[in-house]
Amino acid sequence: MTRTRFHLWGAVLAALLVLTMGGTALGSDHGENARLTDSGTAAVAAPTAGCGKALTLTSGTYTIQSNGKSRTFILRIPDGYDRNRAYRLVFGFHWLGGSATDVATGRTVETGTWAYYGLQRLANNSAVFVAPQGLNNGWANSGGEDVTLVDDILRRIEADLCVDTTQRFALGFSYGAAMSYSLACSRATVFRAVAVQSGGLLSGCSGGTQPIAYLGVHGLRDSVLGISGGRTLRDRFVRNNGCTAQNPPEPAQGSLTHRITTYSGCSAGYPVAWAAFDEGHIAAPQDGAGGDSGSRTWLPAEVWKFFTQFQTSTPSPGTATCRVTDTVSAWNSGLTANITLTNTGTNAINGWSLAFTLRGGQTITSGWNAGYSPAFGRVTATSVSHNASIAPGASVDIGYQATHTGDTASPDSYTLDGTVCAVTGVSRGDLEDQSRG
16 A cells, blocks of 8 residues: 555544544464364363354355444455364454455555455464454444444354454554454453554543553554554553553654564563554554555564464463352243352452353343443453452352353353363253243
């Protein structure tokens, strides 16, 4: 893509910003996704309902009803797709005036080479890629409708494809970066990491208090979405992730180089990295020359390294130990789950999050004694004021009501603040009372 094309819509995006806003090397790629056993389980992957199913979705463009509107997305499935392997899932969001096709093909910079911001070729068929289409070629996210679109796309894809729900990622440039940032705020327990490339606070930040692995990228001479705004976005997750605050070194203006800093002190499993480069508002910066380059840009490799450093289903375990008992009562179209969470460690737990993956087709409609987000897939139940503290040997009782499409079993595993809990007395949710509901 020429710099001219980006700048044509840059002025419009700058106006939106005014209205809305009122180094160290990164980790290396450790290999392919976890392969499932014959029984459909995996040591590190949290697989979706689509695992083991015959493939019905194919690479191409799909229409989906979301929030009462017809929306579209482009899906790219790996060559040689294996229904018993849980794949990474990567969302790529386009910029203002761009399109899902631009992201999926890479045609605005270098066709093929820059597909999905250059990550498709680096993935080497180890990931499923999605390029959603924004309304009016942007991501205003009015009333949260674009976040809802992502939820709906996830539901559609993961019901059919084998995806590791602990390996979901999002990235984008400019307005697409703003949308990725919005997901970091509102879906921190759904996505493992985001890469926010030259973004601003344009798509909102509902929530924004939970940690998520965060890579921020910005040009020193960005005249559309200034680097100061990018630093502000970054610093939210420096705080959320418990990192040590600092002013990362940045390259000198005129150097046409980049510098990457990985923050120290971050909570285990929640790194923050900052990549500053000497250029303007461009998507594929290169060292030693101005403008975009699909083949010479350093950025895709750094994003891919950041994403692929996460090889386990949860962040590194903390100090808590725990036990979960889950009893399910089900009827023809619904179920209730009553969960007892016990602190089996020697230290009190103060504020907790219990993560688990619902069976395919299950959707939470209400809950008690905890906050639940999102309503399907990989869910996190978060403590409320009256049960935030659990003394050693003590328990709390929580639960939820959900709809289902036939599979009423309990989740296979539960993770408390990064530590896998022992599971006892779990009911597999036989249809106990067909007269209910």
